[in-house]
Amino acid sequence: MNRSARVSSRVDTAEGRRVRTVPDIVAERLTIDFRGADGAKVTIAEDLSFSLGAGDVCCLLGRSGSGKTSLLRVAAAMAAPVSGRVTWWGADIQKMGDDERRMMRRTRIGYMDQAASMVRDLTVLENVLIPVMPEGRAAVAARLGAARDLLEGFALGGHLDATTATLSSGERQRVCLARAMINDPSVLILDEPTASLDRGLADLVIDMLTEHASAGGAVLVASHDPHVAESATSVIRLETD
Numbered sequence: 378m379n380r381s382a383r384v385s386s387r388v389d390t391a392e393g394r395r396v397r398t399v400p401d402i403v404a405e406r407l408t409i410d411f412r413g414a415d416g417a418k419v420t421i422a423e424d425l426s427f428s429l430g431a432g433d434v435c436c437l438l439g440r441s442g443s444g445k446t447s448l449l450r451v452a453a454a455m456a457a458p459v460s461g462r463v464t465w466w467g468a469d470i471q472k473m474g475d476d477e478r479r480m481m482r483r484t485r486i487g488y489m490d491q492a493a494s495m496v497r498d499l500t501v502l503e504n505v506l507i508p509v510m511p512e513g514r515a516a517v518a519a520r521l522g523a524a525r526d527l528l529e530g531f532a533l534g535g536h537l538d539a540t541t542a543t544l545s546s547g548e549r550q551r552v553c554l555a556r557a558m559i560n561d562p563s564v565l566i567l568d569e570p571t572a573s574l575d576r577g578l579a580d581l582v583i584d585m586l587t588e589h590a591s592a593g594g595a596v597l598v599a600s601h602d603p604h605v606a607e608s609a610t611s612v613i614r615l616e617t618d
């Protein structure tokens with residue numbers, strides 16, 4: 378099966394967009410493919426280029442299995458493309474060491490995976506603080522208030538000391554979103570952040586994404602939710618030919 382990606386025309390939000398400065402993430406001529414179980418090549422993207430900078434909310438659309446997660450993982454340096462390159466603030470991520478990539482992903486790029494993975498033995502509040510932990514106890518103590526504020530903003534104020542086993546999938550999703558945001562990163566890369574949420578909570582998350590962009594941040598988000606696509610400033614559609 379041959380799949381190709383194309384970038385749809387840019388759609389401006391009603392509030393208008395900020396003037397783009399130096400892009401945070403640039404993807405140049407990406408080709409991403411896999412060998413399926415039957416040995417056939419599955420092409421996710423071919424010669425795909427896009428950039429993401431201050432004020433951008435870019436939404437990846439496509440049916441299930443079209444490659445949204447794969448593209449997010451390449452943009453987040455968690456997987457490599459077959460060809461092409463990704464730069465973060467002008468630096469080629471494939472030329473960075475693992476530690477530098479990890480540090481940047483922890484501090485400047487907040488990533489949320491589709492499975493909303495959490496550490497089971499930690500509380501909700503501790504899970505949100507995981508990206509701060511490498512900075513030491515004082516840094517964790519300094520971010521406690523921010524972690525509480527984020528969780529309260531996502532209607533999870535009553536779950537701060539809960540363990541992950543007691544959470545619903547929608548609650549886990551919002552904990553992971555708060556964790557992606559705890560270091561106040563410029564870029565958020567989010568895989569289906571509204572998938573398990575009712576309309577009210579999904580709209581709360583969408584408001585958060587647009588606020589992040591309005592404050593000069595950038596968002597790359599994969600979603601099946603048409604409301605997310607409507608709120609985006611651009612759309613990348615992964616399609617089957």
Ligand SMILES: Nc1ncnc2c1ncn2[C@@H]1O[C@H](COP(=O)(O)OP(=O)(O)OP(=O)(O)O)[C@@H](O)[C@H]1O
Pocket residue numbers: 411412413419421439440441442443444445446447448491
């Ligand atoms: N590491 C891998 N090796 C082989 N095939 C893979 C690998 N990762 C993903 N794929 C295949 O690539 C295709 C796209 O998967 P991906 O998870 O990126 O899609 P998606 O659009 O995010 O799907 P969904 O909307 O269901 O989450 C699928 O056919 C998947 O099986």
